Amino acid sequence: MPSFNKTANFPPGFKHYPGYFSPTEQQALIKSVKSGVMEAPFFQPTMPRTGAPLSVVMSNFGPLGWVTDRERGYRYESVHPKTMAPWPPLPELLVRLWNEVTAYPAAPEATLINWYREDKSSKMGMHVDNDENNLRAPVVSVSLGDPAMFRIGGPKRGGTTKGLKLFSGDVVVLDREARLCHHGVSKVYYGESALVPKGGRINLTMRRVNEIGDA
Ligand code: SIN
Numbered sequence: 001m002p003s004f005n006k007t008a009n010f011p012p013g014f015k016h017y018p019g020y021f022s023p024t025e026q027q028a029l030i031k032s033v034k035s036g037v038m039e040a041p042f043f044q045p046t047m048p049r050t051g052a053p054l055s056v057v058m059s060n061f062g063p064l065g066w067v068t069d070r071e072r073g074y075r076y077e078s079v080h081p082k083t084m085a086p087w088p089p090l091p092e093l094l095v096r097l098w099n100e101v102t103a104y105p106a107a108p109e110a111t112l113i114n115w116y117r118e119d120k121s122s123k124m125g126m127h128v129d130n131d132e133n134n135l136r137a138p139v140v141s142v143s144l145g146d147p148a149m150f151r152i153g154g155p156k157r158g159g160t161t162k163g164l165k166l167f168s169g170d171v172v173v174l175d176r177e178a179r180l181c182h183h184g185v186s187k188v189y190y191g192e193s194a195l196v197p198k199g200g201r202i203n204l205t206m207r208r209v210n211e212i213g214d215a
């Protein structure tokens with residue numbers, strides 16, 4: 001397994017692999033995102049009930065995708081909310097990543113693509129990833145493009161948080177206690193990377209949704 005940074009005082013199960021993907025691999029991932037979103041275009045997610053737009057736009061890879069809208073809220077769907085077509089398959093580099101940094105004996109079902117856009121000053125509020133039926137499998141996330149300040153707190157809302165600046169090519173794993181900790185992106189350092197064709201930051205978050213053997 002590749003080596004990761006021991007991040008002092010971060011929740012147990014938090015792992016940071018700085019520069020996991022080489023610049024060439026980062027280009028290949030961006031190419032996969034580009035072809036993915038030709039098939040499954042970025043959509044505008046909205047908050048349950050209020051219908052307020054999130055500042056990021058989203059798409060997904062894999063048999064399931066995370067979506068949200070005013071009417072039906074946060075959930076996983078096997079098709080794109082607008083085209084109603086299945087999501088494109090998970091790129092091979094990401095299949096390999098999951099197998100290298102997790103010991104989980106099944107593939108992730110959902111890979112959420114978040115695009116943080118400079119013109120929207122996109123960020124991500126503190127939240128827990130808990131829309132999955134499977135809350136034990138780790139979450140693996142990849143940063144591409146502009147750097148970002150990732151923040152992580154505890155299992156309860158509020159309280160102190162720790163910050164870590166993530167750069168293009170970095171990988172973060174949330175396993176064990178860290179899996180159910182609040183986290184978010186408080187700031188993106190826009191304009192620092194030329195990797196994303198229209199600028200900004202792309203985050204890819206891989207998740208197992210169901211227990212092994214459940215549909
Ligand atoms: C998220 O947790 O939803 C996104 C994290 C990130 O963009 O790094």
Ligand code: FE2
Pocket residue numbers: 127128129183
């Ligand atoms: Fe998250």
